[in-house]
Each structure stands twice: as structure tokens, then as C-alpha cells.
Amino acid sequence: MNPSTFITCAVTGAGDTAGRSPHVPVTPKQIADACIEAAGAGAAIAHIHVRDPDTGRASRALPLYREVVDRVRTSGTDVILNLTAGMGGDVVFGAGEHPLPLDPAQTDMVGPTERLAHVAALRPEICTLDCGTMNFALGDYVMTNTPATLRAMARQVQALGVRPELEVFDAGHLVFVNDLVKEGLVDGPAMVQLCLGIPYGAPDDPLTLMSLVHRLPAGAVWSAFSIGRRQLPYVAMAALAGGNVRVGLEDNLWLDRGVLATNGALVERAATVLTAMGGSVMGPAAVRRLLNLRGPA
Template sequence: MRAPRDTVFITCAVTGNLTTPDQTPHLPITPEQIADAALEAAEAGAAVAHIHVRDPQTGKPSMALEYYRDVVERIRAKDSQLILNLTTGPGGRFAPSEDDPSVAGPGTTLLVPERRVEHVAALKPDICTLDLNTMNSGNEVVINTPGNVRRMARVINEAGVKPEIELFDSGDVALMQDLLADGTLAPPVLCSFVMGVRYGFQASPETVLYARNLLPADAQFTAVGIGRAAFRSVAFSFLTGGHVRVGLEDSVYLDRGVLAPSNAALVEKARRIVEDLGGQIANAREAREIIGLPIRISGGSAPRPVAHQLTAKGRIS
């Protein structure tokens, strides 16, 4: 059994794809708001900012490269070390029409895999997510076929970006093992268990222990709780040897019935939980060492020599 780590890093997921402005007035919408939220979360103790973008006019999720670029440039102008983790989740939803389920209905966002990672190829963040789930999600289905995942991973690897593998159920772990076996992914893998989404992993200590024990011994993981499971999952994850994540993507509440005033407030509470349990919070430089990312040169965009180098086959080693 893995013992709790002495030092863990906090990821803050600042806006997400499914949280709506109707749920909280504090949700960052514009590139400036998203960047500011990430920087405030870093000041509170987050070492990683997980970033989605939104249409500044409507507040709805977007995949526009210009918004991603704006957010990244704003953050990098003020913080050279914060680890940037861009999502690649959007573009994978299918909603069958009522009259013909083989035809896409409203809510479908399916795109070719390369389109879903074009911002990663262009901006080369430190990390990007790679979802392995094919599952029911509300009235829609999220589709990530093994072939499409491999196509996305190829672009990610060629960009020299570290994938964070998002796992929503045990079958996703089995797919990850296959991707490691065929060289699509290179160890040590960085992954997260997303718990509390209906029809996927449910949030409990037993779930975290079960999922963790399916991983390779050298894997780094975070157990993420959605909604009311957010803060209990901070404790679950830390106590089982994982890192932690909070943010308005995952939960809008700081306490029962109390809306979080900011992402930074969620990070501050997660930090207190870890420290009260005897742990320490890694800063961004320390988190880079834990994950195996290069240390960026302060005041510039060029990193120090990379911990992972691309092989001749385009895989990270």
C-alpha cells in the first residue's frame, strides 16, 4: 500500500466546460478573468492551472485558439513557473436525434481528433488532459474511441507536451494500460480519477483505493471529486498517496450552501485540509520536479533542458 506523500501539488480547474454562470456569479468567463483566476489560485498555493476557455460574449464553452492564446500569454507575462494544463475534452459529445439515433442531434460536438488538440500543438503548454472515457453523460454520450485517443496522443507527443490521463471508470484504466503497452503513452504516467460524475467512478475511499491499485507503481495520480465530493476527495487523494484538485469546474461551493467567492478560496481550503493532515504543498517549481517537467527560465518563455525528450518515433521518454 502506498503511504501518503509528504509533499503534494494542487491543481485548480478554474472554469471548466459544464459549470454555468447561472450556478455562480464568480465563474471566470473572459480570457482576462480566466487568467486572473489562475494567477490568484497560484498565489493561494496551486501549482497547476487546468484551463478551459469560454466565449466572452455568451459565457458558453469555446474551443477558439485565440482565447487559449490570450489566456496563456496573460499568465506567462506574470508567472513563468505556474504549470499550465490545457483541456482537450471538448469535441467528444454525441447526442442522438429523437427520430434517427444514427444522426447527430442538438448538443453534439464531435470533431476529428486533430481538431481537438490543435491548440496544444500551437501553444505547447506544460500539460494537457487526454480523456479516455466513452460513457453516458447526462442525455449525451462522450465518445473517445481507442483509435481517436491514439490520434490525439500523437499530436500531443509531437508537441512535446505531457498528457494527464483522465480516467472516469475502471475500463479507462484498462485502455491506459494498452496505450502504455503499445508505446502510445510513455511512463511514468500522470493521471487523474474523476469521481462523482453520474455513471462513472463514484466518490468514496474504496473507489480511490481500487483505482489506485490498478495503476503502474510509478504513476502519479490525483483523485478529483465533483460537486459535494470535492473536498472529501482532497482528503481521500492525499491519504492514498495522490495529489489534489479543486476549482469552480468541479464545485461552486466552499461549504454547505456557501458559494465559493473565487477559485483561490477553494485552493486555500484544500491547502488547509492537506496541511491539517500533516502534508505539505509543493510550489510550481517543486511540482515540475515531481512530474518531470522542465523548470522555466524566469522572465522568459524558454524552459531549461527538458526532462522528457521526444524519441525518433515521436514519443516522450
């Protein structure tokens, strides 16, 4: 078991969840407030997507990121900011017998520099790299991250002095993570997030988790999570396996049966689980030392 664990809170995500719970933050102020709430409940890291305030749909607009980051940084709250760099890698094919042309309303494919524009401008301590391509859930959507694109992004993130959180959704993604480390494109320690239970990626059974854990780069600092009703059980699972944990409304809307969660409540529950198991919860300063982060800008 990991005796000292850090909690990441993924506060909103990019999915179509805003209409399913009033607690999913949409506006920059709501997202910033969610980060502050999560930090107050014990999260050391806040993982951030932004949404169009008018539609609730996922966005990668720099002004929205800037407002969220500025609000958190000027609040006096000490929390490590982890900005997604996953946006701009979305391909949605046409349905049925007509996969082409691509769906123009939902496809968003841009190059590495544009995907990282907000990271370059705002210099968070961490940003994500989704380390592979995957049929992501149902329909005709493909999460698209080619090896060349990811290598280019890794070089840019490294030059910016930002720590990449290497997101792994399946076993092949972890092969690529090891390649990035061997090629010197990731400074140590490698930070890896094992993302389980997402159709059609790695399932969230214990054997799959341990198979991935045994293939991590040497010295990696890692976390794991599952989605939906398995999110909170996976707090215990990840810690028992030696890792850190992630909770939040990006991945799960429920605290208990029939009880909608808030980000703060999910973090509080995760902290309760970890301490009840005999562990402790790490604060931001300890996590910065563990991950060799440069500190807030």
C-alpha cells in the same frame, strides 16, 4: 499518506455553471486571473477550459486559449498550465424515439489534429486526454473518445513534448491507460487523474477509489477528485490514498453551506486540509521535477 502533495485548480470547466455563480470565470481575462489567483493560493497546476465570452458556453477557439495563456505567461506568475483537449468529442443524440439525426447545436466531433490545435500552437506543459467514452450525466450527451482517436492524440502529444494528463472516469478507462503505457505512447512517469462521482462513471466511495489506485501503471503520478459537496472531503481522501488533489469551480461551486466559492478560496481550503494532516504542498518547480516536465515555453 502522500507527505508532499500538489494541488491542481480546474478554474472554469465546460459545464453550464456560469449562470449559477458570479465567480465562474468566462472571459479570457477572467480565466487568466483565476489561474493567477489559484497559483497565489497554492496551486501548482491550473487546468484550463475556455468559454465564449458572449454566451458563456464552452469553446475550443484558439484565440481564446491564446489570450488566456499569454495573460498568465506575461503576469510573472509561476504556474503549470494544463489545457484541456476534451473539446471536440461531444455527441448529443436526438431525444426519445428519434436519436438521429444528432443534435447539431450541441454535437461537436472533430479529428485528433483539430482537437489538439491549441496544444500544438501554445505548447503548454500539460494537456488532458479523456481516456474513454461515457454517458456523461443526464440526457442524451455522450463523451466520445474512441481508442483510435486517443492513440492518435497520444502520438501527437508525445511528439510535441507535452505531458498528457490521462483522465480516468471509470475502470475501463484505466485499462486503456495501461495499454497506452505498454505501447510506449506515454512517456514516464504517467500522469493520471482519477475523476470520481460523475454520473455515470466511477462512484466516489473509498473502495472504488482504492480499486482504481491498485490498477494504476507502475510509477504513475496520480491525483483524484470528486465533484460537488464531496470535492473538499476528497482532498483528504486522495492524499490519504497516496495521491495528489484537484479542486476548482469546474467541479464544485461551494465553499461551505450557502457560501459560494472562488477558485482561490478552494485552493486555500485544500492547502489548509493538507497541512493540517501533516503534509506539505508542492510548488511548480517541485512538480516539474516530479513529472519530468520540460518547463514553461
